[in-house]
Amino acid sequence: MTMNRQDVKNTTNDEEQQLIKKQKVVETSSCPYLDTVNRHVLDFDFEKCCSVSLSNLNVYACLVCGKYFQGRGHKSHAYTHSLEAGHHVFINLRSEKVYCLPDGYEIIDPSLDDIRRVLNPRFNTDLVLQLDENPQWSRVCDGSQYYLPGLVGLNNIKETDFVNVVIQSLMRVTPFRNFFLIPENYKDCKSVLVHRFGELTRKIWHAKNFKGHVSPHEFLQEVMKASRLRFRIGVQSDPVEFMSWLLNTIQADLKSNSRIRNNNIVHQCFQGELEVLKDDADASRMPFLMLGLDLPAPPLCNDTIPQVSLFNIFKKFDGETESEVARVRYRVTRLPRYLILHMRRFTKNDFFVEKNPTIVNFPVKNLELKDYIPLPTSNKYDLAANIVHDGKPGDGSYRVFVHCKSEEVWYEMQDLRVAETLPEMVGISEAYMQIYEKQQ
Secondary structure, eight states, rough: OOOOHHHHHHHHHHHHHHHHHHOOOOGGGGGGGGGOOOOOGGSSSSSOOOOOOOSSSSSEEEETTOEEOOOOOOTSSHHHHHHHOOEEEEEEETTOOOOEEETTEOOOOOOGGGHHHSSSSOOOOOHHTTTTTOOEEOOOTTOOOOOHHHHHHHOOOSSSHHHHHHHHTTTTOOHHHHHHHGGGGTOOOOOHHHHHHHHHHHHOOOOSSSSSSEEEEHHHHHHHHTTTSSOOOTTTOOHHHHHHHHHHHHHHHHHHSSSTTTTTTHHHHOEEEEEETTTTTTEEEEEEEEEEEEEOOOOOSSSSSSEEHHHHHHHHGEEEEEEEOOOOOEEEEESSSSSEEEEEEEEOOOOOOOOOEEEOOSSSSSSOOTTOOSSSSSEEEEEEHHHEEETTTSOOOOEEEEEEETTTTTEEEEEEEEEEOOOHHTTOOOOOOEEEEOOO
8 A cells, every 4th residue: 555645744743642642751861872972973954854755744863873864653764763773862853852762752951952052053132242242263063173153164065156155245244144043033934935044044153063164955945946946056156146036035025924024124234225317207216235336348458457446337326427228327315234236247148158357446444435426424334245256257156255343354255165364355356246334
């Protein structure tokens, strides 16, 4: 007789309910297997599904070998693994309860709390507010290295550096980060993408990780689903397009919930306003999350590297400079707290993609826009993140420079590589996307 997915689910749930009724609770001294727990092999970053059935229902992690198994009843894969491998300590990945198999009793012991915190990192408001104060370096569980919470490497699953640089950049946006560090802020949101981004944010900033890097695998799985494979593992994509999609999707998902509709964190951090001016039409207003800046065409016969000032290309938004394509003028009427700039470095035609190598000269601190666009008050910005592209179009890679507030130090990050760098190094590369923070 064959069993469908619902039959398996019902059988598993029935067995679990019977076990709960018979369950015993023992103290530490009554469980002889706690010393077999191996924290070095535990990795909760990947999709939480059974390694045998591939089901994500009622999954347990073996705390001895790190593998995932479904259920803990007498016919379950976890139960079978405990008999065959002699591994006895398992944690339910949803309830965080720990059990000894095949005996079936729950283990109550505070020594397992660090595993629960790695499985599901927790933050409170006081802890969040201290993150940017004094740097608190942490040591991985085997003592081999130290890491600074918030500055951990991200696995490149396969051609996913375009995702990693966006994530690392958004981790520098303090209110955005703080919002996602506390799940209470979005507990009623039904978007899986929102919750996956929150989980990833908490792992990046967790001070008690067992290792000095994080894998965004679960987040990427949901990105593929939510974007309908527009962004997917194994296919290089554009971080500008991904940033735009991610922020707009999160904003829409948060707006769909009535309790947080009027307190949208994306709007608070990134949304500004433009006035669009046409000679033969009334001016109109439009919101923006990102401003695209046009680079001048590089000279055809010149051995020197072309350069341009950020202020010159920002004149596009002074209300007087006319767009060469649409004969439209743009004027910034409201700047956001965090200003995202995109240098239009790539142009596409029917045959190939061409990259503009022009170096943009920009200040790392005290970017004053009042002198270049008509604004009533001073608006000074400091650079928080600078994404750069290396190599040929369609065949290059992405890395990002980020500013660490707690240390007042710049770091260069490329997937798992995290290295301190000088501020002077930030501005001599081919900037592609930047996040500036308005001075308070």
